[in-house]
Amino acid sequence: MAPSEPPASSAGGLLQLFRDGEPRTRAHLAQVTGLSRPTVAQRIDQLIELGLIAPVADAASTGGRPSAQLAFNPRARVVLAADLGALHARVAVTDLRGELLAEISTPREISSGPEAAISWILDSAEELLPGLGYDLSHVAGVGIGVPGPVEFSTGRPINPPIMPGWDRFDIPSAIRSRIDAPVLVDNDVNIMALGELATAWSGVTDLIFVKVASGIGAGIVSGGSLRRGANGAAGDIGHIALARAADTPCPCGNRGCLEAVASGRALARALSTPEAPLHRPSAVVALAKAGDVHAIQLIRQAGRDIGEVLTACVSIMNPSAIVIGGTMAQAAEHLVAGVREVVYARSIPLSTEQLTIAPSVAAGNAAIYGAAQLAIDAALAPERIAAALGG
Amino acid sequence: MAPSEPPASSAGGLLQLFRDGEPRTRAHLAQVTGLSRPTVAQRIDQLIELGLIAPVADAASTGGRPSAQLAFNPRARVVLAADLGALHARVAVTDLRGELLAEISTPREISSGPEAAISWILDSAEELLPGLGYDLSHVAGVGIGVPGPVEFSTGRPINPPIMPGWDRFDIPSAIRSRIDAPVLVDNDVNIMALGELATAWSGVTDLIFVKVASGIGAGIVSGGSLRRGANGAAGDIGHIALARAADTPCPCGNRGCLEAVASGRALARALSTPEAPLHRPSAVVALAKAGDVHAIQLIRQAGRDIGEVLTACVSIMNPSAIVIGGTMAQAAEHLVAGVREVVYARSIPLSTEQLTIAPSVAAGNAAIYGAAQLAIDAALAPERIAAALGG
Structure with missing residues (x-):
């Protein structure tokens, strides 16, 4: 343990115990942590001073004495969650439990560059916060998802193929010019996996979230x-x-990549005619929903192709859940059926005995929920609490 | 935090700080943990009573006062590490740092069943311990690797294909009939990965260990x-x-598995003639070492086949090291060359920029070191220390 790292018995360490929302007494905390009663009392006072812990209103009268029960106060501060897509953008304010309080969503091109996007996030926050009774000084953390690879430790996109102008741009510094709080940036798929996990898979420790867009x-x-x-x-x-894709060129420079035959882009290309070109995965979904047999067959086959690769993922990671999200999951009945067909046929029994393969539950909210989760975990981390206490 | 789980500030929690071997003072511990001086003193007394912590002999005179410096005492107890292979068995005694003190290694068939194997482990321990000044009561933990799938939480092999008589056998209970200590059982490859990691890859957090036997x-x-x-x-x-193996039947019941074309067993079969049948991977290695061109070509191709699958592992896990061990790694120059050829050609640059692909350093000791590591981590876990203190 480095001397600079706050111990588990710090105020921030105690705060983690409260994040499940259950009320606790000082006596209980002393018992489970092994800390002395005076030490617990002092640290609880610090958390009360930060507003993060508050006495619970007792049902029974306590004869005027303050309640012995203390609980987490998730409205003490807020976090900002941003989901930047290729062609859309969304900003939300959530409380410290991840409950969505307000949001702005709009068509927006990521290719207009980082300065414009960061200004839009900050301006949107200033528009949303006052109506909730907060301002930028109440923002305890910021989580941002972007459609490209990110060096997570620094929050910089690295050679992102569809984000011109963003390569190695220091997103956290730009945000921190107006918000004094931790800023976490990750690629959209990681953020969606976190959001899905928090929304619908409590207790699941091994999960693969697949975005098919x-x-x-x-x-x-x-x-x-x-x-x-x-x-x-x-x-x-x-x-x-993928064996079936052996000769298909992929924009990455290789041949035979899964994406080259099974992505929404590949399907849109396959379904395009000179008279009716398709450009977007959503158009493929629309065709399938309208009962177009060719579109349905292609989506089913894409599910099988994705299933081939997921079979390898199952052998390597042995997850208990595979969740399919992204635009193409709006045609989940066909896509997930194809995935299931291959994964269950091909994997060893021990790996699939308890394996669930399902469409995303968080769906369109996965990214925003995940970005909020990242921000909250950073905002409430013991190091951060120690810093807020000047320690 | 469940009330039954000992807090990080417990005696066992303090012990973890000492496991790096550095000496520390009580004052330093109070500072980094936030515990009061009397609490630290009390817990250190408990650890000294258990023999796990001892005062360090000072270089300078302290005028008769006991040294303020305390350090981990890795010889307070020992652990047993066992590596059961299909046709060999090995038992070692190590100290609490994993240093090998004594061992017995012998040809032994796993198919002779669990009772005989467990007796052999215990008898071997009773043979080794007295010469080191210990007996079974000094064994603080037991780690065992077996050549088949294991339910790690219970230590039972599950449908192990080459371990007749072992299915769901309760290995920990059998050991605990004579040793009162935690018993951890895992499959041989996991154990080897742990041993390799501890031996040669300090600081590496993302590693794939491949056993090719x-x-x-x-x-x-x-x-x-x-x-x-x-x-x-x-x-x-x-x-x-594997695309190249599409029609090759595998003993698992499927077709086209990597193992069906690239394992030591597959290579031995491919190199067998009616006059000179080969049965063991080591015979393939011997041919290659003798300069047999066909054997070398087949090993190189096996490396490429394994590389195909590892390319998928790299895309999924993004490790910074891939380590090749097992019998076939004795022909590492050919095998690893094949792996490198495919993985570096096929992976995206970001994933291979800092990727090392190397033969195992721990080699023949990987399993024993890993089994010892499992046993030590269990023996020194805070829950275990709390139990030893009657808490």
Whole structure:
């Protein structure tokens, strides 16, 4: 333990116990932490001073004495969650439990560059906060998802193919010019995996979230945490080679990548005619929903192709849940059926005994929920609490 | 935090700080933990009573006063590490740092069943311990690796294909009939990954250890810990489908598994003639070492095949090290060359920028070191220390 790291018995350490929302007494805290009663009392006073812990209103009268029960106060501060897509943008304000309080959503091109996007996020926040009784000084953390690879430790996009002008742009510094709080940036798929996990998979520790949209990517949750790998590139399943795709060129420069045959972009291309070109995955979904047999067949086959690659993921990671999200999951009945067909046929029984394969529950909210989760975890981290206390 | 879990500020929590071998004073401990001086003193007394912490002999005279410096005493107790292979067995005694003190190694068939194997482990321990000044009561933990899938939480092999008579056998209970200590059982590949990590990859948090012997399997280290997945089946890469192997039947019942074409067993079969049948991977290695061109070509191709599957592992996990171990790694120059050829050609640049692909450093000791590591971590876990203190 480095001397600069606050101990688990710090005020911030105590705060973690309260994050489940259950009320606790000082006596109980002394018992479970092994800290002395005076130490517990002092640290609780610090958390009350920060507004993060508050006495619970007792049902029974306590004869005028303050309640012995204390609980987390999730409205003490707020966080900002931003989801920047290729062609849309969304900013939300949530409380410290991740409950969505207000949001702005708009069509917006990521290619207009980082300065404009960051200004839009900050301006949107200033528009939303006053109506909720807050201002920028109440923002305890900011989480941002972007459609490209990110060096998570610094919050900089690295060679992002569809984000011209963003390469190595220091997003956290730009935000911190107006907000004094931790700023976390990650790629959209990782953020969606976190949001999905928090929304619908409590207790699940091993989950693979697959985003099938224009491209294909995955967020890998193992042992209860998102795994980013050595360079933040974990989950990049769109460029795994697929036997069936052997000769198909991929924009990445290789041939035979999963994305080259099974992405929404590939399907839109396959369904295009000179008279009726399709440009977006949503157009493929619309065709399928209208009962177009060719579109349905292609989506089903894309599910099988994705299933081939997920079978390898199952062998390597042994997850208990595979969740399919992204635009193409709006045609989940066909896409997920194809995935299931292959994964269950091909994997060893031990790995699929308890494996659930399902469409995303958080769906369109996965990214915003995930960005909020990242911001909240950073805002309430013991180091951060120690810093707020001047320690 | 469950009330039964000892807090990080417990005696066991303090002990973790000492495991790096550095001496510390009580004053320093009070400072980094936030515990009061009397509390620290009391817990240190408990650890001294258990023999796990001892005063350090000062270089300078302290005028007769006991040294203020305290340090971990790795010889207070010992652990047993056992590596049971298909045709060999090895038992070692190590200290609480994992230093090997004595061992017995012998040819032994796992198919002779669990009772005989457990008796052999215990008898071997009773043979080794007295010469070191210990007996079974000094054994603080037992780690065992077996050549098949294991339900890690209970230490029972589950449908192990080459371990007749072992299915769901309760290995920990059998050991605990004579040793009162935690018993951890895992499959050999996971154990080897732990041993390799501890031996040669300090600071590396994302590593894939591949055992290439009769079969092929992997141990997955991500975020600094071994990942077993939801059912303990993570790392089962031998049965991932390989395009080149499409029609080759695998003993698992499927077709086209990596193991069916690239394992030591597959290579031995391919190199067998009616006059000179080969049965063991070591015979393949011997041919290659003797300069047999066909054997060398087949090993190189096996490396490429394994590389195909590892390319998928790289996309999914983004490790910074891939380590090749097992019998076939004795022909590492050919095998690793094949792996490198494919992985570096096929992966995206961000994933391979800092990726090392190397033969195992721990080599023949990986399993024993890993089994010792498992046993030590369990023996020194805060829960265990609390139990030893009657808490």
